[in-house]
Amino acid sequence: MMNARDLLRSRPEGLCCPKAGFFIDPTRPVERALITHGHADHARAGHGAVLATRETLDIMALRYGPDFAGSVQEVNLGETITLDGIRVTCHPAGHVLGSAQIAVEADGMRIVASGDYKRAADPTCAPFETVPCDVFITEATFALPVFTHPDAAREIERLLTSLQQFPERTHVVGAYGLGKAQRVIALLRAAGYRKPIYLHGALEKLCHYYEGAGVALGPLRPATVEEKDAAPPAGAIVIAPPSAIDDRWSRRFADPLACFASGWMRIRQRARQRGVELPLIISDHADWPELTQTIQETGAGEVWVTHGREEALVRWCELNGIIAQPLHIAGYEDEAE
Amino acid sequence: MERFAELLDRLVLTPSRNGKLRLMLDYFAGVPDPDRGYGLAGLTGGLDFPAVKPAMLRTLVMERVDPVLFDYSYDYVGDLAETVSLIWPAGAEAGAPSLTEVVERLSTASRSDAPATMARLLDQLSPSGRFAAIKLATGGLRVGVSARLAKQALASFGNVDVQEIEELWHGLAPPYTALFAWLEGRGPKPENAAKAPFRPVMLSHAATETDFAALEPADYVAEWKWDGIRVQTVAEGEVRRLYSRTGDDISGAFPDLVDAMDFDAAIDGELLVGDPRERTGTFSDLQQRLNRKTVSRAMLRDYPVFVRCYDLLVLDGRDTRALPFLERRKLLEDFVGTLPADRFDLSPLVPFERWDELDDKRCNPPHPVIEGLMLKRKDSAYLPGRPKGPWFKWKRDPFTVDAVLMYAQRGHGKRSSFYSDYTFGVWSGPQDDPALVPVGKAYFGFTDEELRQIDRYVRENTIERFGPVRAVRADREHGLVIEVAFEGLNRSTRHKSGIAMRFPRVSRLRWDKPTHEADRIETLEELLDENRAKRAVAGNRPESALRT
Numbered sequence: 100m101m102n103a104r105d106l107l108r109s110r111p112e113g114l115c116c117p118k119a120g121f122f123i124d125p126t127r128p129v130e131r132a133l134i135t136h137g138h139a140d141h142a143r144a145g146h147g148a149v150l151a152t153r154e155t156l157d158i159m160a161l162r163y164g165p166d167f168a169g170s171v172q173e174v175n176l177g178e179t180i181t182l183d184g185i186r187v188t189c190h191p192a193g194h195v196l197g198s199a200q201i202a203v204e205a206d207g208m209r210i211v212a213s214g215d216y217k218r219a220a221d222p223t224c225a226p227f228e229t230v231p232c233d234v235f236i237t238e239a240t241f242a243l244p245v246f247t248h249p250d251a252a253r254e255i256e257r258l259l260t261s262l263q264q265f266p267e268r269t270h271v272v273g274a275y276g277l278g279k280a281q282r283v284i285a286l287l288r289a290a291g292y293r294k295p296i297y298l299h300g301a302l303e304k305l306c307h308y309y310e311g312a313g314v315a316l317g318p319l320r321p322a323t324v325e326e327k328d329a330a331p332p333a334g335a336i337v338i339a340p341p342s343a344i345d346d347r348w349s350r351r352f353a354d355p356l357a358c359f360a361s362g363w364m365r366i367r368q369r370a371r372q373r374g375v376e377l378p379l380i381i382s383d384h385a386d387w388p389e390l391t392q393t394i395q396e397t398g399a400g401e402v403w404v405t406h407g408r409e410e411a412l413v414r415w416c417e418l419n420g421i422i423a424q425p426l427h428i429a430g431y432e433d434e435a436e
Numbered sequence: 437m438e439r440f441a442e443l444l445d446r447l448v449l450t451p452s453r454n455g456k457l458r459l460m461l462d463y464f465a466g467v468p469d470p471d472r473g474y475g476l477a478g479l480t481g482g483l484d485f486p487a488v489k490p491a492m493l494r495t496l497v498m499e500r501v502d503p504v505l506f507d508y509s510y511d512y513v514g515d516l517a518e519t520v521s522l523i524w525p526a527g528a529e530a531g532a533p534s535l536t537e538v539v540e541r542l543s544t545a546s547r548s549d550a551p552a553t554m555a556r557l558l559d560q561l562s563p564s565g566r567f568a569a570i571k572l573a574t575g576g577l578r579v580g581v582s583a584r585l586a587k588q589a590l591a592s593f594g595n596v597d598v599q600e601i602e603e604l605w606h607g608l609a610p611p612y613t614a615l616f617a618w619l620e621g622r623g624p625k626p627e628n629a630a631k632a633p634f635r636p637v638m639l640s641h642a643a644t645e646t647d648f649a650a651l652e653p654a655d656y657v658a659e660w661k662w663d664g665i666r667v668q669t670v671a672e673g674e675v676r677r678l679y680s681r682t683g684d685d686i687s688g689a690f691p692d693l694v695d696a697m698d699f700d701a702a703i704d705g706e707l708l709v710g711d712p713r714e715r716t717g718t719f720s721d722l723q724q725r726l727n728r729k730t731v732s733r734a735m736l737r738d739y740p741v742f743v744r745c746y747d748l749l750v751l752d753g754r755d756t757r758a759l760p761f762l763e764r765r766k767l768l769e770d771f772v773g774t775l776p777a778d779r780f781d782l783s784p785l786v787p788f789e790r791w792d793e794l795d796d797k798r799c800n801p802p803h804p805v806i807e808g809l810m811l812k813r814k815d816s817a818y819l820p821g822r823p824k825g826p827w828f829k830w831k832r833d834p835f836t837v838d839a840v841l842m843y844a845q846r847g848h849g850k851r852s853s854f855y856s857d858y859t860f861g862v863w864s865g866p867q868d869d870p871a872l873v874p875v876g877k878a879y880f881g882f883t884d885e886e887l888r889q890i891d892r893y894v895r896e897n898t899i900e901r902f903g904p905v906r907a908v909r910a911d912r913e914h915g916l917v918i919e920v921a922f923e924g925l926n927r928s929t930r931h932k933s934g935i936a937m938r939f940p941r942v943s944r945l946r947w948d949k950p951t952h953e954a955d956r957i958e959t960l961e962e963l964l965d966e967n968r969a970k971r972a973v974a975g976n977r978p979e980s981a982l983r984t
Contacts (some may be wrong), residue, residue, distance in 0.1 A: 245522035393719040
């Protein structure tokens with residue numbers, strides 16, 4: 100059997116397959132890149148050739164313009180392609196629309212680079228699929244046993260309760276533009292909220308792309324408009340990038356109530372520091388139980404841990420008799436929500 | 437329990453008073469008896485479970501969690517109760533206990549079975565519920581709600597005056613079912629059968645320049661306003677109680693005073709440190725005695741307390757509140773003469789004939805622990821609350837200092853997009869190479885327009901960021917000078933400058949003033965050393981005249 104490190108290893112540019120000369124989610128421009136999903140710290144512009152799912156390629160084009168790479172190649176989930184003798188298969192990761200785990204296989208050795216993933220249900224993307232493997236590469240964004248994400252529907256109920264309690268205040272929900280914003284909207288619709296939802300300008304393109312991809316989001320309106328009568332009424336829900344909820348942009352609304360949809364909101368001090376009044380614990384990343392459950396389900400004898408709190412997950416693997424090591428790759432954002 | 441936990445989670449992050457009131461009101465309206473009554477008891481500090489200790493929680497969690505993973509988590513979260521509540525392994529979800537069950541189980545637990553009781557509760561609750569249970573069990577919810585604010589929410593809920601609730605409060609006990617029945621119009625007003633009850637305090641309005649034209653000096657008496665805390669000293673039969681002005685029973689922290697309360701009366705007065713025959717201590721002396729659960733012998737010796745008496749509400753079972761002030765005053769003078777002279781004295785009246793004469797006395801008080809004057813109509817009855825007209829307070833002018841803006845922090849709620857909390861400093865160190873040392877923080881005293889101006893200034897002159905805080909450019913040539921008004925100074929070991937300001941606020945923005953002309957630390961230290969001798973700061977610096 101092939102040695103795992105001959106199949107994939109970390110380089111300054113990112114995770115590299117030396118035999119086929121490709122990188123997975125490289126943080127610097129490379130000749131050949133495989134991209135797990137469209138978040139900016141994983142999907143960067145300027146690579147020679149990019150291989151990803153249709154949705155991820157579309158999202159990169161939306162964000163960086165049509166010339167974001169020298170050439171692109173679309174790969175379907177479940178389809179196996181061979182690159183210089185290395186078999187590469189994409190499997191759904193359940194993180195955001197188009198997100199994929201990338202299984203790399205040669206000579207009886209299979210490594211799964213899971214990218215970012217979650218196990219909880221999400222109406223805006225395909226559910227995570229467990230792929231048995233020899234080496235599992237996992238993210239560790241929320242890899243501390245204090246992180247257990249509650250049911251997202253319950254968090255949406257809390258938002259709706261607050262709207263009833265404070266109907267005169269505009270609820271400005273901070274949500275990451277790709278994935279989280281659309282998930283929050285879809286969850287609101289699933290909970291029966293039918294009024295228009297108002298969008299920060301930075302979210303419009305992606306929301307419309309999701310709708311085009313078949314994710315129904317209901318009536319959406321721009322939050323920032325010239326005409327006064329089209330502005331969000333008091334008590335409306337406005338979705339905005341997290342940086343906007345407590346900045347000057349939000350001053351235009353009626354007594355804004357700052358909400359933030361993020362896994363970090365589990366920690367009270369995080370909410371307090373950001374001036375969040377209503378923290379909504381909704382995450383697109385696996386929580387601690389999901390991380391440990393997934394590691395066990397893959398049956399991997401070895402785990403490589405990347406971006407986040409590597410040391411806690413490595414410790415858990417040791418306690419459970421699994422070989423584990425942190426994979427130090429610079430450039431992934433800790434605050435990837 | 438989950439409803440109460442959610443209430444706590446919301447309260448702690450809701451900055452506005454009205455928002456907190458709404459959350460509590462909804463809780464009282466939406467939660468049935470007896471749960472809401474225990475919730476009220478939790479908010480007002482009326483629950484005590486001495487069997488549960490924080491160290492016990494640590495032991496419990498260590499039996500269940502890998503210590504290395506616990507340490508990583510605790511380092512990250514930073515709060516023991518929160519870490520335990522989040523890391524506790526989820527148990528079987530069935531049968532989450534109500535708040536009432538939680539209170540019953542905790543209050544019947546003995547020291548020996550408390551760990552098992554607590555562990556079982558934590559097994560049954562959600563992370564949020566666990567946090568609430570731990571906070572309840574170990575005391576101190578710390579959600580930014582005073583007992584007074586909770587009572588205010590009750591008053592709004594029942595559409596009654598908050599004083600009615602304060603007056604009843606000490607005759608009531610959790611879960612307050614009779615109180616809620618009355619507030620919902622389903623039952624009679626509970627009678628306060630408790631001895632030595634609290635009577636709502638009479639408060640005053642601040643006198644403004646325009647008031648005096650309409651006021652006749654001959655209708656009023658004046659007395660000094662002392663800088664301690666307003667208290668009500670009540671003894672009836674065997675019961676002796678010392679109440680704060682909002683009706684909180686603070687007797688436990690003042691056994692020296694309670695021992696001397698051998699009478700049947702209710703006295704309104706000022707709690708101060710010292711011996712009234714020799715020495716009246718400062719507010720910072722008094723702070724040594726405030727908010728303590730136990731008092732050491734050294735504390736009693738070094739910081740004895742006494743009451744400077746203002747008014748008499750009850751004497752030998754007779755309610756005197758309806759009498760005119762002068763008649764009450766006569767009774768008070770005779771009565772105080774019979775009390776132990778080391779624990780009680782009379783607040784002296786300040787003779788005057790004209791307002792300008794009194795103003796002169798106000799500006800030159802004879803004692804540093806005086807913060808101004810009280811004016812009381814000679815015929816005024818003792819009324820609850822803050823009636824307009826009979827009583828005025830006329831405070832001494834604040835001190836001011838010219839300081840330089842050093843850091844700005846984002847505000848909360850409506851001000852969350854503004855840099856609205858300002859840390860300011862004064863010059864310190866050698867004359868030829870001075871540096872700014874922070875001396876305080878102010879977050880009000882400016883108009884909305886001024887807030888917008890400072891916000892813009894902060895954003896354009898940021899030199900460094902620390903989360904929600906920005907460091908603002910401030911050196912000998914650049915920076916914004918703020919005239920800060922404050923009520924006094926205390927020595928502080930917590931602040932680098934060694935000084936803590938009382939009630940600092942922005943008095944004026946000095947866009948015109950170069951930073952090198954701002955004050956030096958010595959100016960404040962002199963003021964501190966002189967123990968607030970009259971207007972020391974202003975006397976040294978004619979260019980920053982006192983505001984009136």
